[in-house]
Amino acid sequence: MRDFFRRIRDSVFRVGWPEDERRALMAMRSSFLLHIHAAKVRPASLRATATWGLGLLSLFLFGSLVITGVYLMFYYVPHPDAAWRSMKDLAFVVPFGVVTRNLHRWGAHAMVALVLLHMGRVFLTGGYKAPREANWVAGVLLAILTLGLSFTGYLLPWDQLAYWAVTVGSKMVASVPGLGPPAALLLLGDHTVGEAALLRFYVLHCVVLPLAVAGLVAFHLYRVRKDGGLVTSEHAPAPAEGPRLLPAWPHLIYRELALLGGLVVALLLLSMVVDAPLEPQADPTRTPNPAKAPWYFLGIQELAHYSAFWGGVFIPAATIGVLLVLPYVDRHDQGLGRYWPKERRTANSVFLLIAAFFVTETVIGTFFRGPAWALMWWPG
């Protein structure tokens, strides 16, 4: 019997259980799941502080969202008459409906946060510089796609929260001079959020955007390998003792498994304890005050409150524009692979200030804005 399982296990690796370095290297090269990794990794790259596992966690979350999302699709009907009732069915009669929806909901929020943090980590360590410019751009696009996935998914429960958050979000799109109104019309298929918008959001959320993310992730990972793996510091001292390189099996793979295991346990625990919100069914005649966008857009909504054009359009567009051209403009190649190198203090200070600005605006928009968007004291 034991032999039976061992044969299955070995067959997965193609070369048998990687019990020594030679087999480990062979496995890393020839096993489908493992060959994405380099066969050997620098010990510095294995430190938790090197990446905090942010990119990989984002990838795992994407995987879990696909799995839970497919399960939800079995029950969900993308029509205003039925959508909210599907949520109630998930809550009351579908086996594991509640926990699946919770996993999907909390996983989606976590993915948005982790993708943005991942981007911050790469910026601070200068990971966008040559030869990684194109991969940085792919990363920025992935971040935008992630926001798009989360935003389109936000509408699907068709409750008050969903309806009004998306109404606010699409109004923000429509407020862009020139391109905004036709873009909003294209997105909603109508002038208000309704049947057409729900179907479009559903198709975008379940088909278009996930395929785009999957394709771009493949490119992203490919380029990580081809661009030389993790950006490292040329100043990092070679380890005084021990090897300069370690085999990815088991050192890297086990760390990745630990990350996966920790994520699954944390997400499951969270989803078993905290239920995803579901407000009363969407009612276009009943506007909540204030109507708030999803949390990751609340910084922009807050800015738009100061000035519809400068805050709502110019600053977000300029931010994305700067992020996209950044690697082609900033061509210093000093101080890479470290969080706070002398050479990058100016760049990182500016970045952190901007990030802090957005975080502050988001916190204000989320917690300190009450009816009529008036400032109010904690708690909301």
Next chain:
Amino acid sequence: MNDEPALPRWLHVVVLGSFFLTAALVGVLLVQDAARPAQVEQRIVADLEVVDRCETCHDAADHPAPWLDDHPVERFGCTTCHGGQGLAVTKAAAHEAGPDWEHPLYDAAEREAACGSCHEAATVSGAPRLSHGRALLAERGCAGCHTIPGFDLPETAPQLDGLRDKVSAAWVRAWLTDPAPLNPVHKMPRFALTDAERDALVAFLFSLDGPALEPAPAAGDSDRGRLAVAQRRCTTCHRVDDRGGDVGPDLTLAGAKLHPAWLGSFLQDTHRLRPTTRMPGFKLSAEEAADIVAYAGEQWVPDADTPWATAADTVDPGLAAAGRALFVDRGCAGCHRAGDVPRTRAAMALDDLGRRHVSDLPQAGAAPTHDLPSWIATKVLVPAAFDVPGVAAAKMPAFTGLSADDAFDLGIALAALRKDGVPGDWKVAAPAATANVPAGEVGALVDRFRCLVCHQLGGRGGEVAGVALDGEGSRVRRDWLVGFLQAPVTIRMDQSARMPVMGISPAEATALAEWIGSSLADPAVEEGATLGDPAAGALAYAARGCATCHVVHGEGTMKGPTLDGAGARLDPDYVVALLAKGGAVVPGNRHPEGGLPEAEARDLAAWIESL
């Protein structure tokens, strides 16, 4: 190979640990899922977009009778009447409100609001609080400011032209400050007004000319006045010292409130001064009016000094324009006619109030209310409870003289208002009510004597009198009616309301009796019954125990009308119908429903005829 560092031990622990933890959590999920009902019983009411799973746990067969007879669960579902979350299959989610669901199960009172979303009649059987609330909606003139389906602009508030002839400015100021102490049966709410606003309103109202008053008569005699008040039975409608009816205003202080010249004129020619009043046109002689004015000036005055009776009576005519604007803004014109001010509603429509969610409505800081009727009750009793200092102040006045239960009943009646709440063919319309009064002389008399303020006719009219006019033509003899209308005697000792003595002339009484006799017949009474044997009737009277309620020859009790002299009053056909068939028993009459053999009924009718 040997210089390769070993894999840290904690990594193994984390990987294996998370594997086993995941397995454990999935196990917990499996156990939790086992609690899910294996079979969901679901009922769908497509018309109402209701999907109820209540019967997963509850059995409709256990429902208390007789509600499901008229409202079968197959057609109505459960939440239509009971509220709660029909889709839920756990007790907490189905019964309670939470962040996910705003409507907990209705309690018995709130359920009546659900009744009201289909049943449109003023009185809905089985829903006393809804019915009471609807009565209060009419009584308190809510439709004066708010659009409420089924309610017209109220006509019960006094017309205000010529107010300066009637009362002093100081009295009006006191009334506008708080009507309650001045008239315990007041209907007008208490408006939040500043002194300056009251001055402006008084200035406007006192700028309106009214009808000319009658010439001042010689001084009357208060003793004769006291007698006149008693004989005319003013207290059927008016309260004096906490006794009397509440159709008209309290008269305890009327002598100090009303200018004598106005009161004298009003008693002489009531409807010329106040065409919309509910008071009958007594048309008293100048002398009788003067006597009552003298009596009022002597007896209906405050014991101690009241500020309004002694305050300086100053009016600043320059404020009239501001007062008129205020009159319109505060919605006074919704209830009162005054000069040429158009009658408009000043407040929001309430025709969809029942669909508002309490969470969307302003909340009173100290005591947040959770259900709509309670919120409305608070708004009615203390409108300022939802004010935001410096931002929003309620224009709505406070309705005093309502108990908390009254206010809640109002809330139920208003919470029942749901535009498009149920499809039209689910509505149960109010029974058509038309008081079929002919035009011409009879119509003018019915109007002048305000018969329908007290009597019901065709489903309309007041309920002060115990006798509806419908069918009265079959019940009493025409000759008797002619006499009764001129000098109404008390028939039913158990009723407190006495018909006022309005001075109906013989010709007027004859015209009214002709109309009642010929037009207001009871189809349940067959004409031309042959009478039986009076002696047998007398025996039957004793055998049936009629004396338990009736008096004959001075013996018996007065639970029912005395039968001495009933021969001249009652139509024998009616007596036969009442005793034998029962269909002739009018609402409010506590007589047993028929059931006697026809021969015995005829004997009794013959005997009563002889009394």
